[in-house]
Amino acid sequence: MLDDMLISLDMANRIEVIKMILNKHNKPSLRFFDKFQKVILTHDKGFYNILKNYTNANSWQYYNLSKKENTNEAPKLRNDRSHIEKAQKFLADGEFDSCGNELRKELEAILKNYTDPDFSKDFRPLSERLESAYKKFTQNERRNFEKLFVNKDISVETLKKIETDYQTDGTLSDDDKRKLDIIKRELNRYIISQYEVQESKDALFADLKTILDRILNPSSHSSTTPLYERELEEAIVTIGKIKALLQT
Template identity: 25%
Template sequence: MNDKRLDSLKVAEASEAYGTPLRISRIKLVNYKFFYGEFELLVDGENLLVYGENGSGKSSIYKALELLTREKIENLAEDSRNIFNETGEIEIEFGFTNGTEFTITEDTEELPDYVDFLKGLSVFRPMLDYKKLLKVHYSEKPGNKEINLYGMFRQLLKDYPIDNETVLSDIKDLNKYFDELKKVVDGQLLANVNHLMHSYFDNDIRIDSFDYKVIIDDETGGAEPVINMIIDFKENQIKNYHSFLNEARLSALAVSIYFASIKRLIGGLEQESIKLLVLDDLLISLDMSNRLKLLNILKEEFTDFQIFFFTHDKELFELYKNKMDWKKFELYLDDSEDIHKPILKSGKSEIERAKEYFAKKDYDCCALLLRKGFEKILKSYLTPREQLDKNCNDLDLASLVGRTITKSSGENKSILGKLNSDRKHILNPLSHNDNRPVYSEELKQAMTDLAKLKKLLK
């Protein structure tokens, strides 16, 4: 153990402060996977939304967070060292809002006791990507009529506590294992999955039951445990659901199963644990309507979790960034030199950027960004259909304002009226070639009103 790790032991007593929600405050990567040299991401205990173009390091940050969910950290150097740095030390450093610092190096084998608040992560495993979702509806064996979910449940619930000394994966007798698994799956977990499906995604779909059995594998001749899921669709039982439901519904079903499992597992922990939820390119097969429904799940079902959301979909990033409170970053690839590096851009809102230009007395740019931000806020409030005229053409800003005013009342309506006046007399003229005088106080008030409207309409 090097000196840096010894220093971090001095703040061990801070890990006992469970009175306030514990969060990650920063992540520092040194010579780890994509990142050559040092790279630091300041999270400040907030939720994190990251857009990253392909090859910009997004997946490396996801993998670094995944290290916290392992019971043992082994062979870090084998596939983790940046290819351009053959000798430099690999470090993954985490800072937490309770003051604790934890550094993973090539010598680290397991989580030390002073970060015991991380140990629950290996039980409820909060890492989820589209590959895991596929396990719910994709069969690796061609020609299979039914999906075998045994492997998924075996891995997902392997550390579910049966008693003080036993977890599910400790049970070696298959009959006894199935008996215990049924108690976990067929009770509250099944009810929670159906709750998520009905409350957020689709009232027509319900998991009716799970069928547990052992069959003889035709290729090996050995016994194969099988768990099949039986779906109820509009009061009709469907066994081959993966060939009947469309991809969006299958993804919604998979999301509901994993989210319900995470909530079930964390509810069984005996000690306090940091609550993380790390999602990577989760919504590839979900349409826009279901993407917004998933956002509602995050806001309503995971309010006490720190959420890390990674995506390579710029449209999704733009959709999500103003609909939830989180730090926003964009990652781009700088391949101008032999050693590729990331370009980290803070995902500031138009209002935040407008304030910067206002401070520089660049009022034209300030007004242009406020006008753009005003339009974006209105579009986030109106449905896609409400943003179109009777001929299905996009509404201009004036028409968007009018339609939003029609839907609004009280303070919302009052602020919209003021901003509509600002649009005509300040924002529009400053966004075009216009020589009328600039009234900085009115521009400043427009920024205040727009920030207030954003909160009210959210």
């Protein structure tokens, strides 16, 4: 697919077309797209970056096709490495400032994709976007709780009996007891998962704030702050963790 037909659309509508082609919402009426191999070509770098954010590197491959001007040389096709891959290469080569710069770009892309999936013109500082991501993740946790427990087809009076030996309660129907069993089981799972996520989430966002101040900001500006290999290695791991957390 060439992007020619999309260039005349504004970015919001381009994104909607891409969502349809990729069937991001798994609509039954669009599943026929899933049967095709998709090749998308574009000369618009901004649109290309959006496509990368809407696709998965495990199932897509990204290439850059380029040609030197005013020569008869054939165009060259090369793999387009991610910011993380570039950061790892710079780290291996001892180019620590360049490594930090690529890590900053990777974190910006992760947070922008999470807090602003429709890619509006939002140019907030990275520190503010990090705070927005934390708030959004916390709000989503609350919504997930409501989906699991608040909207159940069960009365409040029946729900209160979850603290009792409701299996021997003759006033409850078998269906009510089954619903209470399900809610109790889901509640236990939810509490355990929240303890695990809460502990790792808070530590992860705290680490990212430190990385932002200690590594990402100095590497993107003129600074006398030295960068160390171990710090950059840990930053690569931490940014990988936040990407995995926000994609769940």
